[in-house]
Amino acid sequence: MELTISDDKMKIMITEVLSEMIQQKKEVFYGMFLDALKDVGLANAIIEGRKNDFVEEEKIFSLLESER
Numbered sequence: 353m354e355l356t357i358s359d360d361k362m363k364i365m366i367t368e369v370l371s372e373m374i375q376q377k378k379e380v381f382y383g384m385f386l387d388a389l390k391d392v393g394l395a396n397a398i399i400e401g402r403k404n405d406f407v408e409e410e411k412i413f414s415l416l417e418s419e420r
Contacts, residue, residue: 357365374381
């Protein structure tokens with residue numbers, strides 16, 4: 353006897369399992385999604401920074417000093 357499950361039924365089962373896991377472990381999934389969003393934001397900032405000209409270190413330090 354062989355057990356087979358259609359793709360549609362498999363999708364429904366996986367969706368139900370993931371939904372139940374997210375509901376039961378909200379803190380874990382919240383942390384995972386937050387970390388993923390931070391990583392995407394950092395990656396986008398790095399990519400954006402590479403498009404622009406570099407700023408000299410002296411200019412950065414002079415601006416920081418003037419803020420004090």
